[in-house]
Amino acid sequence: MDVPLLEQLARLLAQGRRDAQRLLDATGGRYRERAVVHETVRRVGDANRTPHRLLCGDPALALAALCSERRHGGASPPDAVVIDLHPARQEAPCAMRFARWIPRFCLLQALAPQGGRVSAPAGDHAALRLVLDATWPFAVIEEARATTGPMDTQAIARGAAATTLVIAEDATRFLSRLPAQGAWIACTADALVAARLRRSVLATPASLDIANVGATPGEWARRHVGTRPVDAMHAALEAFGATPLLQTTAGTTPSGRRRAGMEVLLGTCVRDGVRTLVWVDAPDRRTSDATLCRAITRRDVGAPRWDRVVVLGWHFASTFAQHLALRSDGRIEAYEIQALPRPRRACVADDAVAAHPGFRAITGLTGAWIERDGVHDHEWIAVQLHETARPDAASETADDVADWSIDPDHDGEVFRGRWHASRDGHPGVRAARLCVPWRAGPRRVCVRAIDGAGRLSEVVMVVRHRTGIHAIATRPAAPGRPAHSPVEALC
Numbered sequence: 187m188d189v190p191l192l193e194q195l196a197r198l199l200a201q202g203r204r205d206a207q208r209l210l211d212a213t214g215g216r217y218r219e220r221a222v223v224h225e226t227v228r229r230v231g232d233a234n235r236t237p238h239r240l241l242c243g244d245p246a247l248a249l250a251a252l253c254s255e256r257r258h259g260g261a262s263p264p265d266a267v268v269i270d271l272h273p274a275r276q277e278a279p280c281a282m283r284f285a286r287w288i289p290r291f292c293l294l295q296a297l298a299p300q301g302g303r304v305s306a307p308a309g310d311h312a313a314l315r316l317v318l319d320a321t322w323p324f325a326v327i328e329e330a331r332a333t334t335g336p337m338d339t340q341a342i343a344r345g346a347a348a349t350t351l352v353i354a355e356d357a358t359r360f361l362s363r364l365p366a367q368g369a370w371i372a373c374t375a376d377a378l379v380a381a382r383l384r385r386s387v388l389a390t391p392a393s394l395d396i397a398n399v400g401a402t403p404g405e406w407a408r409r410h411v412g413t414r415p416v417d418a419m420h421a422a423l424e425a426f427g428a429t430p431l432l433q434t435t436a437g438t439t440p441s442g443r444r445r446a447g448m449e450v451l452l453g454t455c456v457r458d459g460v461r462t463l464v465w466v467d468a469p470d471r472r473t474s475d476a477t478l479c480r481a482i483t484r485r486d487v488g489a490p491r492w493d494r495v496v497v498l499g500w501h502f503a504s505t506f507a508q509h510l511a512l513r514s515d516g517r518i519e520a521y522e523i524q525a526l527p528r529p530r531r532a533c534v535a536d537d538a539v540a541a542h543p544g545f546r547a548i549t550g551l552t553g554a555w556i557e558r559d560g561v562h563d564h565e566w567i568a569v570q571l572h573e574t575a576r577p578d579a580a581s582e583t584a585d586d587v588a589d590w591s592i593d594p595d596h597d598g599e600v601f602r603g604r605w606h607a608s609r610d611g612h613p614g615v616r617a618a619r620l621c622v623p624w625r626a627g628p629r630r631v632c633v634r635a636i637d638g639a640g641r642l643s644e645v646v647m648v649v650r651h652r653t654g655i656h657a658i659a660t661r662p663a664a665p666g667r668p669a670h671s672p673v674e675a676l677c
Contacts, residue, residue: 191313194281199320202288209250209289210296213257217408219250221397225601225634227384228393238392239371242380243399245353246286248373249293251399252351256297262349264371267294267302268363269325270354271310280310283355284317290353291321298351301325361386377640384636385589388609403501407470419451419466422498422523425544428453428464452484454492463492466499473499473520475509482518498523498545504634504644507550521545550643551587551635558631558649563624567594567649568672569633570617587635594622596632596646603634610673617672 212218221241228237241248255261273283294302301324306314311327318325348368354360357379364370364383374380380396387394400406411418423430431452449471453464465481467473477497485495497520503509510520524546553572560566569592591603604622607615633645 191281191284195284195313195316198281198285198288199317202285202321203292205246205289206292206296209246209293210253213250213254217405218254219247219399219405220254221248221251221399222402223395223397223600225396225603226394227387227396227603227606229391236369236393237395238369238387240380240383240394240396241371241373241399242375242377242396243373243401244375245373246289246293247400249290249297252371253293253297263298264351265348265368266350267298267325268350268352269294269302269304270352270356270359270363271304271306271314272354272356272359273307274356274358280313284313287355288317288321291318291325294325295322299324302351303328379640381588381636381640385608388589388606403470403472406501407468411469415469416451418469423451423453423464423466426453426455426464426496426498426521428455428462450480460493461490462494462496463488465495465497467497469500471499472501472503473497474503474506478509478513478518478520482513482515485517493517494519496521502548504550504642505646506548507552507643508645510548511552520548522548550637550641551590551633551645554633554645554647556631556633556647556649558629560624564621565624567592567620567622567629567631568617569620569631570672571633571635586637588638590633590635592618592620593632593634594620594629595625596630598630598646601632601634601644612673615673619672619674621674 209219221239226237241251252261252264256263271283271287301322304314304318304325305328314327318327350365350368350370351373352360352363352365352370353373354363357374357376360372360374360376360379361383364372372383374383384394384396400409407415420430431454449468451466453466455462455464463481463485465477465484467477471477477499481495481497485492494517497518499520500523502520502522506520510518522545524544551571555568555570555572557568558565559568571587571590589606589608591601591606593601593603595602605611605618605620607618611618628648628650631647631649635643637643
């Protein structure tokens with residue numbers, strides 16, 4: 187154990203306890219952390235099985251959400267806790283890793299005071315024991331073994347009805363920590379790991395609830411931007427290489443807060459002789475189809491008129507790619523602001539630059555062909571993915587879709603897939619035909635796709651009986667080209 191780390195432990199412990207206490211104090215307040223379910227994976231007739239849980243977000247926020255649920259009587263504490271501290275990147279300094287884990291240990295002391303099992307590199311055991319004695323005293327460090335296999339979580343969980351909480355730092359070791367019996371709760375901030383775990387659960391009869399923690403625009407902005415969202419908007423506009431336009435009202439109040447109605451910042455830039463309007467959404471707003479309508483209106487009413495409009499947003503709706511493709515307007519571009527703002531002196535600066543390493547073009551599932559037909563007590567829903575990419579953007583094609591699923595009765599909140607390509611189809615399937623119970627009225631069908639990086643995108647359409655609805659004007663199978671043979675399934 188090196189001396190510099192010993193010198194930093196006191197400061198790291200003090201800061202970690204403050205961060206954990208702030209989250210614990212808010213478990214009963216208005217701004218408490220919540221685990222919002224956005225997808226459930228179930229098999230037909232599997233309603234009575236205890237579902238596993240996957241919490242997507244920072245592990246500290248996930249633990250705070252579990253503490254909040256326990257405080258409000260919504261969940262019981264886990265029977266066993268398994269922690270894996272092996273670093274995801276070997277070059278990560280030990281002090282940086284301890285700074286991330288100390289608040290989590292303090293939250294685990296409140297959630298599971300009986301302790302748990304901790305696996306870590308052998309060189310960290312001495313410092314880790316000091317940290318655990320100060321934050322989570324009853325935790326046991328797993329000693330180094332001759333084999334590198336995963337720890338035996340079956341011996342930890344007490345019975346088939348036990349619940350095991352699993353948190354791993356190294357994404358490659360995450361799946362090996364999950365117990366085969368009993369229910370488990372997994373926490374991860376990696377979208378790719380979440381997608382891999384989802385696919386592995388689909389191959390088994392298990393049930394899974396996937397929830398987001400701290401992912402709503404308001405929670406994100408409150409955590410990363412605080413009371414200076416206008417500074418973050420100006421930083422993103424400057425990083426993109428645009429000049430802000432003069433607006434009639436000031437953006438901030440005397441206290442530094444954003445004024446009512448100041449949910450957008452406008453800028454301009456000229457590239458290759460093209461006059462472009464740059465639209466920056468507020469950090470606590472979700473960019474959706476309504477934003478596209480407003481940006482297009484502002485582009486067309488300029489004097490002189492703007493040639494193009496670029497929309498920069500922090501959070502995009504999952505159906506944004508569908509709305510963007512429906513307009514078929516080559517004068518619209520949309521980018522997600524990837525780099526997080528950081529405070530610098532009295533303002534917020536952004537790591538993004540005009541060459542776009544800090545911005546990501548919006549990609550995803552742009553469309554699908556959906557048709558509905560049936561008789562008496564059942565009906566068939568035919569779905570085929572659209573396979574043509576937008577020619578004016580780096581949109582993903584159907585080959586980039588790692589998995590996709592269909593919810594024939596989408597409620598607009600939780601996605602309940604009745605058919606999954608990775609479970610009910612075969613590799614490369616792009617069409618499916620579902621047999622579902624009869625419904626006299628229209629259906630709200632949602633098609634969700636997951637790309638190779640774990641990002642979600644959706645196509646949502648309201649389909650009436652015996653009416654084909656096209657998310658894109660043209661049918662995906664061109665004349666003279668053989669269509670995909672659909673996979674039939676009974677749901």
